[in-house]
Amino acid sequence: MVVVYWLIAAAVFLAAEVLTLGLTSIWFAGGALVGAVCAALHFSLAIQIGAFAVVSVLLLLLTRPLAQRYLNSRTIRTNAESLIGETCIVTESIDNLKAEGQVSIKGQTWTARSVADHILIEKDQMVCVEKISGVKLIVRPL
Secondary structure, eight states, X not given: OXXXXXXXXXXXXXXXXXXXXXXXXXXXXXXXXHHHHHHHTTOOHHXXXXXXXXXXXXXXXXXXXXXXXXXXXXXXXXXXXXXXXOEEEEEEEEEGGGTEEEEEETTEEEEEEESSTTOOBOTTOEEEEEEEETTEEEEEEO
């Protein structure tokens, strides 16, 4: 009967993973399956729980980084995120202290700020987008 409880636990962990897609509970489903195998072999409850814990932690530590690397490598940046790393042209001189500056990128005009307050960037200079802060592009001169 304990085998059924482990299988129910594995199903609950799998369902939680399907709902969240966060790569957090799938590892515990694997541990629960090992717990079910231990129960089927009539090991004590302490051994079942220990096997569940050890396998879950090992799966989490050994396979999660690989899975995240594989899944994140296929992520495509969209919308504003796609501007990071792009080159653009300054259409209004950028001066952080005066809260001034604009750039043109992909046919759009964006408010822009320099990566550092002491860096002034003149009109018609080429810059690279470092990051996005709210609705402003943070740029550095090329």
